[in-house]
Amino acid sequence: MKNETPEAPLTAHSYDGIQEYDNPLPGWWKWIFVATIAFCPAYASYYHIGAPGRTIAEQYDAALAANTQLQFAEIGELKPDEATLVNYLHKDSWLKVGAVIFRTNCMSCHGRDGEGKVGPNLTDEFYKNVRTIEDIARIVNNGAGNGAMPAWSNRLVPNEVVLVSAYVASLRGQNLDGKGADGREIAPWPEPQEEPEEEQAATPTETTEDA
Ligand code: HEC
Known part of the structure; x- marks a missing residue:
């Protein structure tokens, strides 16, 4: 093999006649590499082994929880009853x-x-277990179908149960293509009772959707 750059020395070894230039990585490059390895234990022990709440993910979770608290403070503790759900x-x-x-x-x-x-x-x-709007919250809390539908009472706070149940109730009537009808047809949800004052107060802050 012809050496095109004679100033670069060849390494001593040769495999099937193939030779290699002796071009080591520059010293500064190797030292950066060594520095990253040296940095590792410090980084890992600060963020992963050290006190909780230091990673960005944990800070995000904490901020999210604080934001939820803030919003829920506006509506207080909701009851999973008919009036609240319809409202x-x-x-x-x-x-x-x-x-x-x-x-x-x-x-x-x-x-x-x-x-x-x-x-x-x-x-x-069509609903299998639901007859009234309250049944939605009851099933979300307690589950159904021998655990095929899990119970959420220990995983969601009461306000979350009410809000997700109201959302589920709002899906009714869209008749999206998906799973075929299960169960039987039920009476329409009741009409809301007028509560104009609460309506004003109970509007979440802007960040809700991104959270
Ligand atoms: C692990 C799968 C699973 C998850 C997660 C799940 N469900 Fe279900 N859900 C089911 C199954 C299966 C049924 C039907 C139970 C039965 O056959 O009686 C069901 C039934 C329901 C029903 C009653 C529907 C009817 O026709 O009567 C509601 C309402 C419901 N789920 C809401 C929710 C909500 C809200 C959540 C989230 C908080 C949720 N589910 C999460 C599997 C699930």
């Missing part, structure tokens, strides 16, 4: 919060928009 069924900005809860926890079984997968289609007029 929140007509509060668009809170339905968006319900939608986020749904996408996080329920989408895997009920589909992104409630069209149904393992779990029933929630967008038609």
Whole structure:
């Protein structure tokens, strides 16, 4: 093999006549590499082994929880009763919060928009376990189908149960293509009772959807 750059020396070895230039990596490059390795234990022990709450993900979770608290402070503790559910069924900005809860926890079984997968289609007029709007919150809390539908009472706070249930109620009637009808047709949801004052107060802050 012809050496095109005679100033670069060859290494001593030769494999099947193939030879290699002796071009080591520059010293500064190697020292940066060594420095990254030296930096590792310090980084890992600060962020991963040290006190909790230092990673960006943990700070995000904490901020999210604080934000949720802040918003929930506006509405107090909601009861999963008919009046509250029907009321929140007509509060668009809170339905968006319900939608986020749904996408996080329920989408895997009920589909992104409630069209149904393992779990029933929630967008038609047919329900297996639900007769009244309160039944939605009851089933979300307690589960159904011998655990096929998990109980959420220990994983969602009461306000989240109410908001996700109102969101589920709002899906009704869209009749999205998905899982076929399960169960039987039920009576329409009741009409909301007028509560104009609460309507004003109970609007979540802007950050809701991104959270
Ligand atoms: C592990 C899968 C799974 C997840 C996750 C899940 N569900 Fe279900 N869900 C089911 C199944 C299966 C049923 C039907 C139970 C039965 O056959 O009685 C069901 C039933 C329901 C019903 C009653 C529907 C009817 O026709 O009566 C509602 C309402 C419901 N789920 C809401 C939710 C909500 C809200 C969430 C999220 C907080 C959720 N589900 C998460 C599987 C799931």
